[in-house]
Amino acid sequence: MLPQSYPTFAYRGAYAPLLCSYRGGPQGHSTTSVQARGVRPFDPGIIIITNQRRRNNYDYIYQGRYALRVMIDLAGQDPNTYTPLKEIAARQEISEKYLENILKSLVTGGLIFGLRGKGGGYKLTKKPEDYTISSILRLTEGSLAPVACLEENATECEREAVCPTRPLWKKLDTLIQDYLGSVSLKDLIDGTV
Numbered sequence: 278m279l280p281q282s283y284p285t286f287a288y289r290g291a292y293a294p295l296l297c298s299y300r301g302g303p304q305g306h307s308t309t310s311v312q313a314r315g316v317r318p319f320d321p322g323i324i325i326i327t328n329q330r331r332r333n334n335y336d337y338i339y340q341g342r343y344a345l346r347v348m349i350d351l352a353g354q355d356p357n358t359y360t361p362l363k364e365i366a367a368r369q370e371i372s373e374k375y376l377e378n379i380l381k382s383l384v385t386g387g388l389i390f391g392l393r394g395k396g397g398g399y400k401l402t403k404k405p406e407d408y409t410i411s412s413i414l415r416l417t418e419g420s421l422a423p424v425a426c427l428e429e430n431a432t433e434c435e436r437e438a439v440c441p442t443r444p445l446w447k448k449l450d451t452l453i454q455d456y457l458g459s460v461s462l463k464d465l466i467d468g469t470v
Contacts, residue, residue, distance in 0.1 A: 343371055344379050344417040345410065348462055351389060352405040359390070359398030379417065386416040405466055411457035421457065423449050 346369050354360045362380065366373045380399055384391040388408065389399050401408075414421060420428040424446045426437065437443060464470050 340379060341414045341417045343369070343376070344383060344413055345462075345465065346371075347376070347379060347383070348388070348401070348405075348408065348413055349466055351399060351401050352462060352466055354400065356400060359392050359396065359400050361398040365399070382417055383413075388413065388416060405463040406461050408462040409458050410460045410462070410465070411454065413462070414457060421450075421453055423453065 347365060350365055350369055351360060362373055362377060365371075365380075366376045369376070371379075380389070380391065383389045384399070387402060390402055391397075391399050411421070422428040422431075425431055426434040426443070427446060427450045434440070460470055
């Protein structure tokens with residue numbers, strides 16, 4: 278259990294439930310409980326916004342984050358050789374089993390090459406400046422839309438015409454898409470974000 282000084286923020290609207298959890302504090306603790314309004318975090322962290330209907334909060338936070346770490350790691354390796362899973366897992370301190378699932382989705386999505394057997398491993402399919410953060414997260418997360426009604430191929434919402442919050446979510450979705458689409462993997466590597 279976390280002390281009261283490590284808050285989380287949650288919004289549970291009538292239209293589309295969202296979860297915003299504060300991540301930070303000692304040992305990276307996080308929680309999904311709702312704290313009193315007006316409490317501000319004093320410890321730097323990241324606010325994650327996720328649609329609860331996708332999957333559990335742990336996967337949303339870590340799968341995309343780990344995929345970005347793996348891509349940055351591979352960008353730092355010799356582009357002409359394959360890097361073994363074991364080496365990536367050791368450098369990134371991610372379990373090999375969990376990392377294998379992430380790498381599989383990156384290979385299937387065409388973001389990296391994978392080679393089995395002796396001398397096998399993984400490498401990027403293109404230069405770091407040719408990857409957008411949006412393309413990586415979209416592959417691992419499916420959708421970056423803040424609410425279900427804005428996801429690709431979403432079923433039509435019967436409240437769309439009268440929903441007072443839809444313009445807010447639409448604008449937030451546009452901001453997220455534009456920003457993540459404008460940041461490249463090279464930007465993260467160079468620290469120019």
